[in-house]
Amino acid sequence: MKEATLLVKKEKRDITPYLVFAIPLAFMAIFLIYPMFITLARAFMPAGNKLTFGTFSLSGFTKFGESMMYRKALVNSFIVSLAVTAFCIIIGVPMGYFVARVKMPGKNLMLSLGILPIIMPSFVGAFTWVILLGRQGVVRHFLNIVLGPLGIEVPTIYGMFGMILCMTLTYYPFVFQLSYGAFASANSLLEEAGMLMGASRWYIFRTITFPLILPSLGAGALLVFVRAIGNFGIPAIIGGDKYVLPTLIYFRVNGFWDLNGAASIAVINVAITALVLYLQKRVINRHEYETISATHSEIKQHEGLAIRIIAIVYCLLVLIISLLPQLTIIVMSFYEKWTGLFPQGFTLRNYIRIPTYSHKELFNTFYLSIVATLLAAVLGSLVAYITERKKPKGAALLDLSIMAPFILPGTVVSVSLLSAFSGASVIALGGTYTIIIISYMIRRTPYVYRSVAASLSQLNPSLEEASTIAGASWFYTFRRVSVPLIMPAIIGGSILTLTTLLQELSTTILLYSPKTRTVPIQIYGAVADGKLGEASALSVVLLIVVFIIVYAMNRKQGKSIASSFKMG
Amino acid sequence: MSLSLTYHQVNKVFDQHAKNPVHALKDVSFTIEEGELFCLLGPSGCGKTTLLRSTAGLETITSGQILYGERDITAIPPFRRNIGMVFQSFALYPHMNIFENVAYGLRVRKTPEEIVKKKVTEVMELVGLTEELKRNPSPTGLSGGQQQRVAIARALVYDPDILLLDEPLANLDAKLRRYMRAEIRRIQKATGITTIFVTHDQEEAMAIGDRLAVLRRGVVEQIGTSNELYTAPNGAFVSNFIGKMNFFNATLKSPTAAQIDTTPITITANEKKIRFASTPKTNSSVLIGARPEQMEVVTQKDSDAIAGKVQIIQHLGQVVRYEVAIDSKISPTTLEIDMPLMLDGVHEQDDVFVKVKEGLPFLFSVEEQN
Numbered sequence: 036m037k038e039a040t041l042l043v044k045k046e047k048r049d050i051t052p053y054l055v056f057a058i059p060l061a062f063m064a065i066f067l068i069y070p071m072f073i074t075l076a077r078a079f080m081p082a083g084n085k086l087t088f089g090t091f092s093l094s095g096f097t098k099f100g101e102s103m104m105y106r107k108a109l110v111n112s113f114i115v116s117l118a119v120t121a122f123c124i125i126i127g128v129p130m131g132y133f134v135a136r137v138k139m140p141g142k143n144l145m146l147s148l149g150i151l152p153i154i155m156p157s158f159v160g161a162f163t164w165v166i167l168l169g170r171q172g173v174v175r176h177f178l179n180i181v182l183g184p185l186g187i188e189v190p191t192i193y194g195m196f197g198m199i200l201c202m203t204l205t206y207y208p209f210v211f212q213l214s215y216g217a218f219a220s221a222n223s224l225l226e227e228a229g230m231l232m233g234a235s236r237w238y239i240f241r242t243i244t245f246p247l248i249l250p251s252l253g254a255g256a257l258l259v260f261v262r263a264i265g266n267f268g269i270p271a272i273i274g275g276d277k278y279v280l281p282t283l284i285y286f287r288v289n290g291f292w293d294l295n296g297a298a299s300i301a302v303i304n305v306a307i308t309a310l311v312l313y314l315q316k317r318v319i320n321r322h323e324y325e326t327i328s329a330t331h332s333e334i335k336q337h338e339g340l341a342i343r344i345i346a347i348v349y350c351l352l353v354l355i356i357s358l359l360p361q362l363t364i365i366v367m368s369f370y371e372k373w374t375g376l377f378p379q380g381f382t383l384r385n386y387i388r389i390p391t392y393s394h395k396e397l398f399n400t401f402y403l404s405i406v407a408t409l410l411a412a413v414l415g416s417l418v419a420y421i422t423e424r425k426k427p428k429g430a431a432l433l434d435l436s437i438m439a440p441f442i443l444p445g446t447v448v449s450v451s452l453l454s455a456f457s458g459a460s461v462i463a464l465g466g467t468y469t470i471i472i473i474s475y476m477i478r479r480t481p482y483v484y485r486s487v488a489a490s491l492s493q494l495n496p497s498l499e500e501a502s503t504i505a506g507a508s509w510f511y512t513f514r515r516v517s518v519p520l521i522m523p524a525i526i527g528g529s530i531l532t533l534t535t536l537l538q539e540l541s542t543t544i545l546l547y548s549p550k551t552r553t554v555p556i557q558i559y560g561a562v563a564d565g566k567l568g569e570a571s572a573l574s575v576v577l578l579i580v581v582f583i584i585v586y587a588m589n590r591k592q593g594k595s596i597a598s599s600f601k602m603g
Numbered sequence: 604m605s606l607s608l609t610y611h612q613v614n615k616v617f618d619q620h621a622k623n624p625v626h627a628l629k630d631v632s633f634t635i636e637e638g639e640l641f642c643l644l645g646p647s648g649c650g651k652t653t654l655l656r657s658t659a660g661l662e663t664i665t666s667g668q669i670l671y672g673e674r675d676i677t678a679i680p681p682f683r684r685n686i687g688m689v690f691q692s693f694a695l696y697p698h699m700n701i702f703e704n705v706a707y708g709l710r711v712r713k714t715p716e717e718i719v720k721k722k723v724t725e726v727m728e729l730v731g732l733t734e735e736l737k738r739n740p741s742p743t744g745l746s747g748g749q750q751q752r753v754a755i756a757r758a759l760v761y762d763p764d765i766l767l768l769d770e771p772l773a774n775l776d777a778k779l780r781r782y783m784r785a786e787i788r789r790i791q792k793a794t795g796i797t798t799i800f801v802t803h804d805q806e807e808a809m810a811i812g813d814r815l816a817v818l819r820r821g822v823v824e825q826i827g828t829s830n831e832l833y834t835a836p837n838g839a840f841v842s843n844f845i846g847k848m849n850f851f852n853a854t855l856k857s858p859t860a861a862q863i864d865t866t867p868i869t870i871t872a873n874e875k876k877i878r879f880a881s882t883p884k885t886n887s888s889v890l891i892g893a894r895p896e897q898m899e900v901v902t903q904k905d906s907d908a909i910a911g912k913v914q915i916i917q918h919l920g921q922v923v924r925y926e927v928a929i930d931s932k933i934s935p936t937t938l939e940i941d942m943p944l945m946l947d948g949v950h951e952q953d954d955v956f957v958k959v960k961e962g963l964p965f966l967f968s969v970e971e972q973n
């Protein structure tokens with residue numbers, strides 16, 4: 036050993052990664068963690084919008100005991116979310132099973148059509164149900180003519196019935212798509228092995244097939260529950276006098292500018308979601324299995340005539356009912372009004388007036404969504420890269436904090452941002468484009484993050500190591516190897532982000548100012564004013580744009596529309 | 604330029620501050636000569652891949668030094684070390700064509716276009732992929748052997764000081780594996796780059812390496828040529844890892860002779876074949892070791908024969924392998940004995956006798972077996 040060799044000087048470390056990583060971390064600290072902290076603090080302050088540290092009050096929470104309206108909102112939220120979750124499972128699981136396991140034509144079309152209800156903004160679904168089942172609704176009108184003589188009156192859409200119906204038809208695709216995926220990709224050898232050991236079909240379904248799809252079902256049910264309890268648009272339009280937590284938050288902020296009170300409700304809302312998430316994890320973790328399989332063979336399909344007829348009729352019925360809103364708004368957008376059986380007053384005015392009355396809103400919608408999507412793509416990809424590749428000490432915490440907004444209702448995110456940055460705050464953002472962009476990023480970054488993290492975990496680290504060995508610096512490797520390889524995942528996550536942002540209502544409604552009004556806000560306003568024709572035309576425009584984006588991207592990436600929305 | 608490679612007291616501890624730290628490399632010290640094709644061999648988890656990745660700089664070592672030639676590169680990040688590496692998975696880029704895959708290291712070095720073309724063409728000629736380079740498809744369209752060649756070309760194109768191969772043949776089928784190991788040796792000799800080859804397959808290591816190091820639990824057990832390791836293993840572990848060794852529990856009776864337990868048979872070993880870690884006392888337990896060809900199966904009882912039962916007879920072509928179970932107090936595992944010919948009248952489950960040929964067996968210290 037020659038001692039002379041020890042003379043080599045320490046070379047400088049490559050600090051680029053640390054600089055690049057600091058940006059997303061700072062962003063999350065300022066715009067996610069800090070507002071959440073302020074919201075939590077405000078929840079324990081007396082009603083109003085003053086930030087008064089040191090005055091502790093439970094008044095925001097005791098209202099749930101005192102006020103009838105609060106208590107009812109809480110109970111309503113529970114009933115609606117649980118009922119919607121249950122109905123989605125009841126409708127979605129058989130449909131997933133039929134499409135996956137019964138021989139029938141047009142399966143791909145069914146899967147694609149089955150995703151449409153999620154693509155369409157849920158509040159658009161809600162107001163079309165007003166056209167169909169409202170006080171003067173078409174279907175109600177028709178049914179009342181038929182059933183009236185029998186003394187039966189069809190209930191109107193307003194209230195609990197309407198909210199549950201509307202949300203179920205909007206969210207059942209999550210359960211349908213996830214259970215379809217699980218039923219279709221299950222290892223057929225497992226079931227064949229059961230059959231060879233003498234088990235009947237039903238026995239196999241009960242003891243093998245069903246337990247194995249349980250994790251997917253749990254994930255689907257959770258998605259539905261989280262969305263149902265956070266949904267603002269549907270209860271806002273057809274809730275009538277039935278408040279739920281998100282509409283109650285809106286009411287506190289918009290009606291009384293009581294941010295502290297809204298924060299208390301938000302905390303309750305999040306606590307419920309977190310509890311459900313925890314329970315789901317507990318249950319699912321006990322049922323999570325590694326799939327051990329060498330070869331996959333095609334799943335055997337039912338071919339009996341009876342079951343094929345039942346399956347086709349069932350699937351078509353569900354699809355037709357859940358797609359009625361889409362058909363309705365297209366028709367409605369060409370008419371002045373639609374009360375009674377037929378629409379009246381054919382007109383193109385609803386469309387012709389869009390450039391004049393909505394050009395600012397259209398610009399705002401696209402501007403806000405595109406900017407937020409690009410930023411979310413960068414943020415989500417970087418954080419995914421950090422957690423997957425650098426595995427820092429706090430990786431779990433980072434993962435948790437970026438995924439948290441995934442379960443946070445839009446109104447809660449708005450309240451937390453308003454809590455921290457409105458009025459005379461250090462960073463005053465109230466009424467600006469910036470606050471909306473930030474809220475969009477906070478809420479949608481998880482889409483990109485999850486998509487990219489999944490893709491990175493599939494990517495062999497030796498691809499990046501090979502580049503390092505070949506002499507490339509961290510940034511060169513990141514630019515030339517990592518990013519190109521995860522690009523499809525970044526694009527997939529971004530498309531999902533963009534299409535959902537174009538229709539965003541629940542966050543925007545608390546944050547917009549006359550200057551930053553978006554198309555969904557305008558549609559909401561038009562519905563509130565009873566101008567259904569105008570609302571329909573705008574919705575159709577929005578739908579067409581979203582559909583074109585999804586379709587184009589799927590063509591380019593060679594995937595089905597369904598697969599890009601599966602992650603929810 | 605090719606360089607020698609020196610390890611000096613290299614230690615690697617994973618999860619140092621966790622509850623169960625893993626000491627993956629323990630005081631590893633040896634030198635690989637310039638232009639040598641050196642194999643790191645050992646069972647999985649022995650630390651061979653950790654040593655290779657530490658050499659590349661993909662793992663930082665806990666203590667010690669690694670030197671390229673005279674230069675201490677311990678603290679130098681991997682991308683400034685000028686090394687080539689072929690990964691077990693090949694790690695070819697699916698988003699680049701073959702040419703760009705191979706040219707990658709040159710592009711990193713901002714090499715002028717005409718030199719890139721020239722170098723890539725040369726190296727592809729060396730690995731025998733001239734035709735494929737003309738078509739220049741994506742690497743995903745190539746066969747396993749071709750992908751392997753592209754991976755080697757990519758690692759060689761920028762004239763690295765050292766070439767590292769991490770189980771490069773593990774993903775190929777048996778026939779291709781034998782062919783590619785000869786190819787790798789040819790290419791290595793043609794370029795003269797100091798090369799480390801990691802494998803868990805002793806046959807592969809013996810066939811390809813100029814010298815081999817056998818690792819176990821982070822410790823280098825022995826370094827030498829294939830022949831040295833086979834004919835002069837320094838302990839029971841190496842002897843049974845490089846080729847097969849049958850062991851007999853025995854008691855030392857004199858410095859060179861041991862009595863097989865539960866029998867009156869005493870075996871005297873050639874002094875050159877005594878491999879005690881430290882000089883044991885008379886009457887202490889030792890192991891007698893005999894390779895399959897250093898034993899024979901007989902049907903007649905004899906004073907130096909041990910009774911046993913034939914379990915399996917395998918005709919392997921040049922030899923017939925008899926697996927014989929004997930008293931488990933003598934040898935807990937079945938013996939493997941190679942005979943030049945099939946024995947008439949001996950079938951599976953027959954009772955036979957086994958003998959150790961005189962003068963050939965080893966004497967080892969008793970050690971924990973892996």
